[in-house]
Amino acid sequence: IAPASGTSAFDAELVASRIVFWLVLLVAIAAASTVLDPQAVSAQAAALIAVVVAVLPRLLAALVLTLIGWLLALAVRNGLTKLLDRTTVDERLSAQAGMAPISDSIGHVGYWVVLLLFLPMILGALGLQGLLDPVRGLFDVLLDALPGLAHAAVVVAVGYFVAKIAQGIVRHLLLAARVDRLARRVGLGEETDLPGLAGMLTFFAIFVPALISALDALQAESIAGPARLLLSQFVGALPDLLAAALIVGVTWYVARFVAGLVARLLEGAGVDRLGEQLGLGPVLAGLKLSRLVGRLLVFFAMLFALAQAANRLRIVQLGDLVASFILFGGDVLAGTAILLVGLWLANLLGSAVGRSEHRDAPWLGGLVRVLIIGLVLAMGLRSMGVSEPIVNLAFGLTLGAVAIALALSFGLGGREAAGKLMEHWFSKLRRD
DSSP: OOOTTSOOSSOHHHHHHHHHHHHHHHHHHHHHHHHSOGGGSOHHHHHHHHHHHHHHHHHHHHHHHHHHHHHHHHHHHHHHHHHHHHHOHHHHHHHHHTSOOOHHHHHHHHHHHHHHHHHHHHHHHHTOHHHHHHHHHHHHHHHHHHHHHHHHHHHHHHHHHHHHHHHHHHHHHHHHTTHHHHHHHHTOOTTOOHHHHHHHHHHHHHHHHHHHHHHHHTTOHHHHHHHHHHHHHHHHHHHHHHHHHHHHHHHHHHHHHHHHHHHHHHHHTTTHHHHHHTTOHHHHTTOOHHHHHHHHHHHHHHHHHHHHHHHHTTOHHHHHHHHHHHHHHHHHHHHHHHHHHHHHHHHHHHHHHHTSSSTTHHHHHHHHHHHHHHHHHHHHHHHTTOOHHHHHHHHHHHHHHHHHHHHHHHHHHTHHHHHHHHHHHHHHHHHO
């Protein structure tokens, strides 16, 4: 039998001629044995010839059935392939589904189905009952499941083609509505393909129910039951998912718009010069305070939106985590504001004291600046939620450093005066 591809694996004419030769030879030997003296022929040869003569009709019938099945399978394969090629239905459906033509595959399937249908008849003609019974049982199972298989195949095929067509329709409608340009204006980037994403979601929304219906047709409850439950849960959660996505998307758009307005207002008010006045130029590294405020506004707005989306989706752990992070961020912002105001006051008062006419004005101005910074640092750390012992330790170390600096400066600066005073005291004691 030639394979489904149509190429011969061996020389069929040579094999057929040899089979006919040996069959004719065996028939001639059987005829000669009836003419010769029966005692001249061995009992084993006579038994072998009798078996061959008895099996010969079955073998011929099996060969005839095999030849008929093979020819019919070739005809079915070539007919299906040519029919699909001429009607171009295969190309149109494949183009809609986005896949290669399947006319050859359908032809091969028809080829093997015909051969499979002839297999029980061939085994029955050969009298191979041991092989025939399992094959008949397999055919009974396949025939019982054939309606369900056909139903499932039709449902999957129709669902797939409809899903692909709906995907293309949704994608092209969104492209016509210029949703991709709107996404780029919002700031989602060139890589974000919203029409493609919407089309893919449409495809799954249509194809997954069709796939579950196909599993129901196959009576595969062990698979269809969990899949149906998962689909029902997804459909039930779909409004919450859409609401959460809407909350995050709208918040992102509105926050960026408001942040841009706030940044321009602060830039017009001269807030960007405040960093240089506070001596934070190296820390900011060229970043404008107005832009920093705008980014912080977007960041915290998205945190609030994420918390609301998590609560909408009933993800309690994520909502609590984001809420705690928002509280901590508020404490950090409050502490940072205290530090900035304190640094501004320290520079202002230190400069005012340093510009006085007192001869010790420079170091007194530095002392005032250090004391205010130490006090504000303790207040800012406490507002940030840092542990109180750590704050007290930092404040104590700051005051201790100031005290040591004063002691060292007084001691080193007044060493000569103290020596003269001690010498005066000792000379007075000697006179007394």
